[in-house]
Amino acid sequence: xxDIGTLYGLGVGPGDPDLITLKAHGLLQxxxxxxxxxxxxGDSLARAITAPHLPGHQEEIIIRxxxxxxxxPANDVYDHYAREIRVHLNAGRDVAxxxxxxxxxxxxxxxxxxxxxxxxxVVVVPGVxxxxxxxxxxxxxxxxxxxxxxxxxxxxxxDELEQRIDSSAxxxxxxxxxxxxxxxxxxxxxxxxxNAWYVEHATMGTxxxxxxxxxxxxxxxxxxxxxxxxxxxxxx
Amino acid sequence: xxDIGTLYGLGVGPGDPDLITLKAHGLLQxxxxxxxxxxxxGDSLARAITAPHLPGHQEEIIIRxxxxxxxxPANDVYDHYAREIRVHLNAGRDVAxxxxxxxxxxxxxxxxxxxxxxxxxVVVVPGVxxxxxxxxxxxxxxxxxxxxxxxxxxxxxxDELEQRIDSSAxxxxxxxxxxxxxxxxxxxxxxxxxNAWYVEHATMGTxxxxxxxxxxxxxxxxxxxxxxxxxxxxxx
Numbered sequence: 335x336x337d338i339g340t341l342y343g344l345g346v347g348p349g350d351p352d353l354i355t356l357k358a359h360g361l362l363q364x365x366x367x368x369x370x371x372x373x374x375x376g377d378s379l380a381r382a383i384t385a386p387h388l389p390g391h392q393e394e395i396i397i398r399x400x401x402x403x404x405x406x407p408a409n410d411v412y413d414h415y416a417r418e419i420r421v422h423l424n425a426g427r428d429v430a431x432x433x434x435x436x437x438x439x440x441x442x443x444x445x446x447x448x449x450x451x452x453x454x455x456v457v458v459v460p461g462v463x464x465x466x467x468x469x470x471x472x473x474x475x476x477x478x479x480x481x482x483x484x485x486x487x488x489x490x491x492x493d494e495l496e497q498r499i500d501s502s503a504x505x506x507x508x509x510x511x512x513x514x515x516x517x518x519x520x521x522x523x524x525x526x527x528x529n530a531w532y533v534e535h536a537t538m539g540t541x542x543x544x545x546x547x548x549x550x551x552x553x554x555x556x557x558x559x560x561x562x563x564x565x566x567x568x569x570x
Numbered sequence: 571x572x573d574i575g576t577l578y579g580l581g582v583g584p585g586d587p588d589l590i591t592l593k594a595h596g597l598l599q600x601x602x603x604x605x606x607x608x609x610x611x612g613d614s615l616a617r618a619i620t621a622p623h624l625p626g627h628q629e630e631i632i633i634r635x636x637x638x639x640x641x642x643p644a645n646d647v648y649d650h651y652a653r654e655i656r657v658h659l660n661a662g663r664d665v666a667x668x669x670x671x672x673x674x675x676x677x678x679x680x681x682x683x684x685x686x687x688x689x690x691x692v693v694v695v696p697g698v699x700x701x702x703x704x705x706x707x708x709x710x711x712x713x714x715x716x717x718x719x720x721x722x723x724x725x726x727x728x729d730e731l732e733q734r735i736d737s738s739a740x741x742x743x744x745x746x747x748x749x750x751x752x753x754x755x756x757x758x759x760x761x762x763x764x765n766a767w768y769v770e771h772a773t774m775g776t777x778x779x780x781x782x783x784x785x786x787x788x789x790x791x792x793x794x795x796x797x798x799x800x801x802x803x804x805x806x
C-alpha cells in the first residue's frame with residue numbers, strides 16, 4: 335500500500351504571480367493534484383496567480399463555493415471536496431490546496447484544514463498576505479516599532495468600528511465591499527481620514543490606490559482594504 | 571549623467587530562505603548593491619536569509635545598529651547609512667535594502683524609507699510576514715472569517731495587554747523577549763492560555779513551538795511570538 339499523501343496549504347500571495355515564494359513554486363512543480371476555491375461561476379483567483387508556474391498535467395479540483403456576503407460556505411460543500419481530496423491522499427498522491435494570501439491569516443484554506451487536522455500529514459506554506467501588499471501599494475509603512483495593529487472586517491457595526499479604530503495606532507479594514515461609506519464616515523468623525531488609503535486588487539493589473547479623501551464610492555470590490563496609519567507628526 | 575537608481579525595500583520573509591518571493595529572488599540576481607541591518611556585533615539575519623540566493627560580487631552595506639531593548643536606533647546612525655546609499659543611487663546604481671518579514675509591517679526598512687520617501691524611486695516588495703509563519707509553525711489558523719485580529723507588542727503594560735487581548739478574537743503578541751511571564755499571566759487570568767502557542771524562530775532551523783501551557787521560561791528571544799486563537803467550540 336502506498337504511503338498516504340501530504341496535504342499542502344499553499345499560500346500563493348496577494349495577486350502578482352511573482353509574489354509567490356520559492357517554496358510554493360517548487361511544490362507546484364511536483365504535486366500531482368491541486369485544489370483551489372472558485373466562485374460558483376467564473377474563474378479562481380488562486381488558480382490565476384499560479385497559472386504561469388504550473389507545469390501542466392496536474393489533476394485539478396475546483397472547489398466551487400457560493401459567495402454569499404457575510405454568510406458562510408455550506409459545510410456540505412466542503413465535506414464533498416474533502417472526500418475528493420482524501421481519495422488522492424489515500425492513494426499516496428500529494429495535494430496542494432491553493433490559497434490567496436496566507437493560509438492561516440483569514441485564508442480560505444481553513445475550511446479544508448479543519449477537515450484534515452487529525453488525518454495525517456498537513457503542511458502549511460505561509461504566503462505574502464494582503465496586509466503587506468496593500469501597504470506597499472499605498473507606499474507607506476502601515477505599522478512600526480511598538481505600535482498596535484488592528485485588523486478589522488468592515489462588516490462590524492459602526493459603533494464598534496469607531497471604538498476599535500480609535501484605540502489603535504494602525505488599522506487595516508478588510509472586505510470593504512459595500513461598507514466603504516460607513517468606514518469613511520467613521521474615519522472622518524475620528525479625524526483620521528487624512529492618514530488613510532483605499533487599496534483594491536493590490537499587486538494585480540487592476541490595482542487601484544487612492545488617499546481615502548479622494549475615494550467617494552459607496553461600494554468597493556471584495557478584495558479591497560482601507561489602511562489607517564498613526565497620526566502625522568511622529569518622529570522616525 | 572546616469573539615471574538615478576531605484577531603492578528597493580525587499581521583504582525577505584521570516585527566516586527560511588525558500589520563503590522569499592520570486593520577485594525578491596529576481597531582484598537579488600541583478601542589483602549591484604545590497605544593504606541590510608545587523609546588530610553592533612554579529613551576523614545579520616536578513617543577510618543570512620538571502621545568502622543562498624546571492625550571485626556574489628554585490629557591494630554590501632552593513633547597517634550596524636545598536637539593539638537597545640525598547641529604545642530607538644539613533645537617528646544619526648541611519649542618516650549616515652542613508653548618505654552611503656544615496657551615493658549609489660545618484661550614480662545610477664539600484665540598491666536593495668533587505669528586510670526580515672515584510673518591509674511595511676513592523677519592518678526595519680522604515681528607518682531607511684523615511685529618509686528617501688521624497689527622493690526619487692522607491693519600490694517596496696512585500697514579503698511573508700512572521701504572523702503567517704508563526705501560525706503555520708503552530709499548525710493552527712490564527713484568524714478567520716470576520717474575526718478581529720490584534721497585533722500587540724509585549725512591551726505594553728499588563729493592564730493594557732489584558733484589556734486588548736480580552737477584546738480580540740485572535741491576538742499575536744510580538745517581541746516577547748523578557749515579557750513572556752507577563753503575557754502568560756494575562757492569558758491565564760483571561761482563561762485563554764489553553765488556546766495559545768509560543769513560537770520562536772519560526773521557519774528557521776532553530777524553530778521552537780510549544781503550547782503556551784508547556785512554556786515556562788520567563789525570557790524568550792527577540793524573534794518570538796505568542797499567538798492566541800478564538801476560544802474552542804467554534805464551528806467551521
